[in-house]
Amino acid sequence: MQTKYVESSLSEENAVYSEMVKAGDGFLHLVKKGQTVRIVDVGGNQSADTLFFNADEIAERYSVQQTVTNQGNVLIGTGTKLYSNDNRIMLTVVADTCGDHDTLGSACSCESNTCRYALDKRYMHACRETFLKTILETPDMDKRDQVDNINFFMYVPFDEQGNLNFADGISGPGKYVELKAEMNVLVLVSNCPQLNNPCNAYNPTPLKMLVWD
Amino acid sequence: MKNEKILCEQMITGGWNYSRIVKRGQALRLTDVDGGGNASAMLFNAKNFTERFNLGDTLKIQHICRIAKNNCLYSDMGRILMSVTEDSCGWHDPLCGCTHADLIRERFGVKDYQEAHNDFYRNGYDSLLVEMGKYGMTKRDFTELVNFFSKVVVSSNGKMTFVSGNSKAGDFVTLRSEMDTLVVLDTGMHPLNPATEYSRKPILAQLLSCELSTAEDPCFTGCPENGRGFINTANYNL
Numbered sequence: 429m430q431t432k433y434v435e436s437s438l439s440e441e442n443a444v445y446s447e448m449v450k451a452g453d454g455f456l457h458l459v460k461k462g463q464t465v466r467i468v469d470v471g472g473n474q475s476a477d478t479l480f481f482n483a484d485e486i487a488e489r490y491s492v493q494q495t496v497t498n499q500g501n502v503l504i505g506t507g508t509k510l511y512s513n514d515n516r517i518m519l520t521v522v523a524d525t526c527g528d529h530d531t532l533g534s535a536c537s538c539e540s541n542t543c544r545y546a547l548d549k550r551y552m553h554a555c556r557e558t559f560l561k562t563i564l565e566t567p568d569m570d571k572r573d574q575v576d577n578i579n580f581f582m583y584v585p586f587d588e589q590g591n592l593n594f595a596d597g598i599s600g601p602g603k604y605v606e607l608k609a610e611m612n613v614l615v616l617v618s619n620c621p622q623l624n625n626p627c628n629a630y631n632p633t634p635l636k637m638l639v640w641d
Numbered sequence: 642m643k644n645e646k647i648l649c650e651q652m653i654t655g656g657w658n659y660s661r662i663v664k665r666g667q668a669l670r671l672t673d674v675d676g677g678g679n680a681s682a683m684l685f686n687a688k689n690f691t692e693r694f695n696l697g698d699t700l701k702i703q704h705i706c707r708i709a710k711n712n713c714l715y716s717d718m719g720r721i722l723m724s725v726t727e728d729s730c731g732w733h734d735p736l737c738g739c740t741h742a743d744l745i746r747e748r749f750g751v752k753d754y755q756e757a758h759n760d761f762y763r764n765g766y767d768s769l770l771v772e773m774g775k776y777g778m779t780k781r782d783f784t785e786l787v788n789f790f791s792k793v794v795v796s797s798n799g800k801m802t803f804v805s806g807n808s809k810a811g812d813f814v815t816l817r818s819e820m821d822t823l824v825v826l827d828t829g830m831h832p833l834n835p836a837t838e839y840s841r842k843p844i845l846a847q848l849l850s851c852e853l854s855t856a857e858d859p860c861f862t863g864c865p866e867n868g869r870g871f872i873n874t875a876n877y878n879l
Binding site: 532576 | 691695696697698700701702704705706707709715717718719720732736737738739741743744766779780781782783784785786794795796797798799800801832833866867869870872873
């Protein structure tokens, strides 16, 4: 999309919530309607695999296909509205110093690693292990809630011949994306532990989560 | 396909939901009877519905953003649910979703059953949910789908463009099951189809028996990733 670098006017000291998420860890937090959540790529080019759920009705959740169809664009940037399976707006991207976040690559898993890299890459930590652990610790959630996620800070370009390529990251230390919640949302993040993909220079780094009223 | 035999067939009315289990050793051939049709498909492991088509894995394992001949449709478990053995169309859209009631209402107005009986306007989301519900599934099982016969290209800046005329009358695609797969379909129009009138295009669904695939099949030799997906699936089927 037409990348628009939009800085936030919010200052960190006014945040009502702040948490560092180490690589390989999960994060689940309620962000209320009207609140703003910021994800900071602390070390640079670190994939924040992210899902959103309607906190008042878990069956309504982020839908990649509704989001890209409504936007007419597969990349996320300032102004992007994230839609649910019910085709309602869940969050709006209000600030973004990275741009062109990936919607289609989704999360890594032990199982898909065996196809992508080698059969013996099965026993390496993966986002879907983190997602499942976090989901199963949450009342009334299970594997079925694990749908295709957003990869903030990852860049996955396409071409008109139908090819997808993994490219070097366009993020960097301290870049961030900020979203305003249009409903009460559960934000679920897996800080990606992938060690087979050069995107993060084989060095997964922490993410910082901030929330403002 | 070699030694194929048509076991049964069903003409699916345009804008309608349909489902069936396609077992390993069988294939589902979809034919766009009139041209310009669309078949939104969701795929589930017939023995465990929590294993289902995974869009991200399907795209990144094969480095594609469209589905065509010799591509594989992956589950979230590193296994291949179905492979595309025949395809006269050349491009099927895995990126877009389906129509919702609000989109149909905004574009075409309201035509309800009371007024129009079975000519009422239907939408993809509700139709797919109803069909999934017949297997005990709920909205939480709703996941990504493939829009067969529709083409949406993505330019380098991410912009998506619906390409009209992708599928001609009689175009078909054959999906061979690599493991027992529940296919849930809706034959409603593609959400980016710019048609000014509500469209009802029938899709012919034929169930075929066919030979079991081997590692030498072009679906698995096209890239080493699919070769490994075949091994994972073969081990699962033991």
